Amino acid sequence: MKIVFITTTLTTGGAEMMLLKLLQHLDRRRFDPYVVSLRSKGEVGPRIADLGIPVAALGMNPGLPNPLKLVALVNHLRRIKPDVVQTWMYHADLLGGFAAQLAGCRRVVWGLRNSNLDRKLTKRSTLMVVKACALASPWLPAKILSCSTRAAGVHTDVGYQAKKIQVIPNGFDLVRFQPDQTARLAVRTELGLSPETPLVGLMARFDPQKNHAGFLDAAVLIRQQLPTVHFVLAGGGIDDGNTVLSEAIQARGLVRSVHLLGRRDDMPRLMGALDVLASSSSFGEAFPNVLGEAMACGVPCVVTDVGDSAEIVGETGRVVDAGDMRGLAQHVVELLCLPPEALYALGRQAWQRVAENYEIDHVARLYEAFYERLASADF
DSSP states (O other): OEEEEEESOOSSSHHHHHHHHHHHHSOTTTOEEEEEESSOOTTHHHHHHTTTOOEEEOOOOSSSOOHHHHHHHHHHHHHHOOSEEEEESHHIIIIIHHHHHHTTOOOEEEEEOOOOOOTTTSOHHHHHHHHHHHHHTTTSOSEEEESOHHHHHHHHHTTOOGGGEEEOOOOBOTTTSOOOHHHHHHHHHHTTOOTTOOEEEEEOOSOGGGOHHHHHHHHHHHHHHOTTOEEEEESTTOSTTOHHHHHHHHHTTOTTTEEEOOSOSOHHHHHHHOSEEEEOOOSOOSSOHHHHHHHHTTOOEEEESOTTHHHHHGGGSEEEOTTOHHHHHHHHHHHHTSOHHHHHHHHHHHHHHHHHHTBHHHHHHHHHHHHHHHHHSOO
């Protein structure tokens, strides 16, 4: 079965990384995937190409799409003759959906990966695309896949056709992300810390929705109760060159306790070294990958109630309202004050929850069954 995945971009992000993981675990004996990025191949495109999967980039600008690029996409689809077209993110949903229809492919699946459409927090251009998608949802896509229950509800509320929406969660590689007893000492040694130093992590690119400022406010409160705690921050834009972040850290008196590690390729190792992972996001998340990754490493999480975060952690972590950094700080302190065996047991429960609900091979089988049902449906 030929499947063309059309995505807005292939830069490093949660949605793009989930696409990569799906392609890594798709049964290539039964599925023949192709990938098209409306913009560039980014950092993820070469990794997909290394799997032996063709990757094309149309070079569209973020603003108004070039009609010639859309024609190129239509011609590309006509050459491939896919059985299913799976689009990935709003602009790809709209443009990829139209291109697929023009190319004669009616089995189009949209992908929803965002759970907040607040007018104050979302670009006007994005809201316009969402509105257009809502209007087109009764006739353009055959089905709509959402990575989270909350995202499905949010889009139904703005006019997406509810009966077409199905939820398949993100998945996590339990071979790559797993408890690592050696990581604790190794990472602390790298940071110049003693083996007993408590470590709290925030693994997220520098973006308003991740609420780094709020996390730093919580860090101040945590340090007031547990002065030996250190904080590890990693992700795109999380380095000393980020003057906004560096000044925020300095203003709060956290220079000696916050470690900015930038984008890292050893995230399983960093995750495995943590005592607690925090997610301070204030909006926009649908299904935060970082939570499943930390839990797969046996690390309990304290999260804000955005997207499906509360559902992901279940009883294995702690949940506070979005924006409640005092509550987030208090729950982090509570976990760090647990006896070591109790914290370990909670981390073990977190691993078990991921293994039972979000393991990537299981999730990939859900996608495969979905595509096979769609390909066999009459239109």
